[in-house]
Amino acid sequence: MKPATIRYSIRPSHPEAHLFEVQCTVPAADVAGQRFALPAWIPGSYLIRDFARHIVSIRAEAAGKPVRLDKIDKHTWQATPTGKTPAALTITCEVYAWDLSVRGAHLDQTHAFFNGSSVFLRALGQEHLPCLVDIRRPLGKPYRDWQVATALAPAEGEKGAADRHGFGVYRAASYAELIDHPVEMGSFALAAFSACGVPHEVVISGRHDCDLARLSADLKRLCEWQIRFFGEPAPMPYYLFLVTAVGDGYGGLEHRASTALLCARDDLPYRDMKGMHERYRTFLGLCSHEYFHSWNIKRIRPTAFTACTLDAENYTTLLWAFEGFTSYYDDLALLRCGLIELEDWLELVARTMDKVQRDPGRKRQTLAESSFDAWTKYYRPDENTPNTVVSYYAKGALVALALDLTLRAGTENRVSLDDVMRTLWLRYGERAGHDGVGVGDDDIRLLAEELSGLELTHFFATAIHGTSELALAPLLKPFGIRLQRDKAPTAPTLGVKTRTDGSEVRLATVYEGGPAQTAGLAAGDLLVAIDGLRITPDSLERLLRRRQAGESIHVHAFRRDELMDFSLRLGSPASDKHKLLVKEKRNALREGWLTVMTQSRRPSS
Structure with a gap:
């Protein structure tokens, strides 16, 4: 029956x-x-x-x-x-x-x-x-x-x-x-390839001129690396990349055997494209991120998601591991499978550092708090979000980097974050013959300590449950990589982020403790003039470049329909640019880290 x-x-x-x-x-x-x-x-x-x-x-x-x-x-x-x-x-x-x-x-x-x-x-x-x-x-x-x-x-x-x-x-x-x-559903472009014996397909809807052969070849290389990273067989019998190409868009959402992706049509490779264009590299990073989720969150899950309710919020403090660690591996996978060069990857890591450093929220919110509050803060941003929220994607990726380096340096590359991820898969993952169990708040720390023999309580207390800056420079040094911070040649700062609408310039965010906030300016204010000269999207930067940090200026702005005036003292340029430089041509630790092949040893369960 x-x-x-x-x-x-x-x-x-x-x-x-x-x-x-x-x-x-x-x-x-x-x-x-x-x-x-x-x-x-x-x-x-x-x-x-x-x-x-x-x-x-x-x-x-x-x-x-x-x-x-x-x-x-x-x-x-x-x-x-x-x-x-x-x-x-x-x-x-x-x-x-x-x-x-x-x-x-x-x-x-x-x-x-x-x-x-x-x-x-x-x-x-x-x-x-x-x-x-x-x-x-x-x-x-x-x-x-x-x-x-x-x-x-x-x-x-x-x-x-x-x-x-x-x-x-x-x-x-x-x-x-x-x-x-x-x-x-629709009339879409379709391409197919096999990765480790598993059929994969790419479907693209919307107008585009994608070189499907190039895309398929690159995705095949990427998918095979990830399958072998966790260990064959793949956890799905078939996989589908569902892509919607639009004029301007970006996003992805993971599923058990597919991912839905939104991209700008210019992000896709075109026929006879030479090299790896930045936009295409970004798209491949998105594909890599969602594919990695096939293991890390779809089948290795935090305890809160093992029996989740669809009627209300499901809280966890672990999104830094499931999204942040995935954000670390998405671009690292591109490097390790040969789609990008080391210099490209170092540039991407430096950009993540810039992003985290830019927002004051990193000083107020821990990664555990950011994960728990995703429902009400990270996914509901407003004008004050940069002052109060840290991204569990971006800072989580840097924590993954720091943990990986800590494990490798402390064990002479015998144990790494790779081993932690693979052991999580073996012990916690939902796969054939194994139902999967939820990952608890301390399980990742305990597992990393078990595999490495290192004491990591302080690392997790500061990186996950604290707001202090990550000390990445000394961690990178043994790997022959120097972290350099350069002052960008920018104008003195108002301590704001602006948005433009035609010829108007409004304050989108007023950064905590900055000159504008101290003077009383607020998000939403329409900037009118500096020292009697009209502000436009083109003129604001020029006006500021002619002044020095510490100099006082007079600002007129509309708040609602009321004209207000403010006096403020300009701040120093805030945009420190991170740069990662290879200082040693050969370095055994670095080679063991960044040239790890998919045939790495498998931990026991």
């Missing part, structure tokens, strides 16, 4: 109005009144997004008759009991899809994209049941050439089962798996 199955269907019903029609049929509804809910957030993006606000209509029926639905909170509905014995119940809703991002759903006459968390209601209490989803073609002649791209498995043996890239029925083992496979 086949197990009960939740059946879904989804069809772009009105692409011009950005509407999907979505159905969910429960074979045996709760006799007390089946409840349905749409997730409030999507795993991997830590912000309550209230996807249910995009449901524009909803109705229920059983045995061909309407069933009353009562909305009991912002994203939950309860059906009126249909009898004393469980019976089939179908919910039909229309979902508005106009979010051109990697997190939600987007639909028009050119393509359709959705994450299951933004369109598929879950039958509460029945989320463990297997699911079938019928992905249907929009009606009309313009859509007859559309295809489907998803890592969902075709429902072989089921009536109407889909072929790969075809419309039809797909399957998922549970609701959690159903919503972890985004779907693209």
Whole structure:
């Protein structure tokens, strides 16, 4: 007897109005009144997004008759009991899809994209049941050439089962798996390659001139390095890069066997492109980051994410490890697999140092706090965020660097962060024959100490639970790399970040303790003049360059519709530029670190 199955269907019903029609049929509804809910957030993006606000209509029926639905909170509905014995119940809703991002759903006459968390209601209490989803073609002649791209498995043996890239029925083992496979429909570019025997595909939607052969070759090299880094076999039988190319955009979201990516079309390689352009390097870094997540957060998870709820926030203090460590390895993987040179990688690390050093928030918030507060601070930035928040991506990557160097120097390259990551995979990872267990707050420190024999309590106390500066220069020195800080040749500073709108210059952020804040200027103020001379986007830098740090100036600005004047003393240029220089041509520690091949030793579990 086949197990009960939740059946879904989804069809772009009105692409011009950005509407999907979505159905969910429960074979045996709760006799007390089946409840349905749409997730409030999507795993991997830590912000309550209230996807249910995009449901524009909803109705229920059983045995061909309407069933009353009562909305009991912002994203939950309860059906009126249909009898004393469980019976089939179908919910039909229309979902508005106009979010051109990697997190939600987007639909028009050119393509359709959705994450299951933004369109598929879950039958509460029945989320463990297997699911079938019928992905249907929009009606009309313009859509007859559309295809489907998803890592969902075709429902072989089921009536109407889909072929790969075809419309039809797909399957998922549970609701959690159903919503972890985004779907693209449309007329897209497609390329395929194999990495360590695993089929991989790249789908690109939107107008572009991508050299698919170059992209596939580079991704193959990258993916094979990561698979071998953690150890074959790969944890997925198939992998899909879903790329949406736009005029200007950037973003990625990881999934179990795919990633959704948004990029500028100029980020993609073009035919006969020579070398590694910076924009393409950035795109490959994004691909590397999301692919690394196939292990580090999708299958190695913090304890808080092992049984997460989709209705509310799920708090963890460990995003510095799952996002920060991934941010360290994303570009390092490009270096180790030969896609970029050492000088390129050192430049990228220096830029990360610049980013962390630029914002005063690093002095107020620890990485553990930043991780825990991601839901309310990091993912909800405002004009004061640079003063109060530290990025667990950027500083987390620097902590990974510092920990890697500490382990390597302390053990003469016998133990490294590579060994910590691989042992995390062996002991905590969800893979064939191993269910996976959650990583606790102290587990990474304890594991690093166990493998290396080093005492790391002070390192973690200061780097993760403190706000002191990371001492990277002395850590890099034994590896033959000098950290240099150069004063950038910039004008004296107001201590602000500005934004322009046409000919207007407004204050976007007023940095804590800076000249502007001390004088009373505030974020949102419209700068009008300095010492009686009009401020424009072109003139501000010129006006400041003609003055010296410590010099007093008079600033006129509008706050709302009120003209105000301020006197302030200019500060010294704040933009220290970090630079990493190789000072020794040969260095055994550095070579063991940056030329590590994928055939590295495997730790025991």
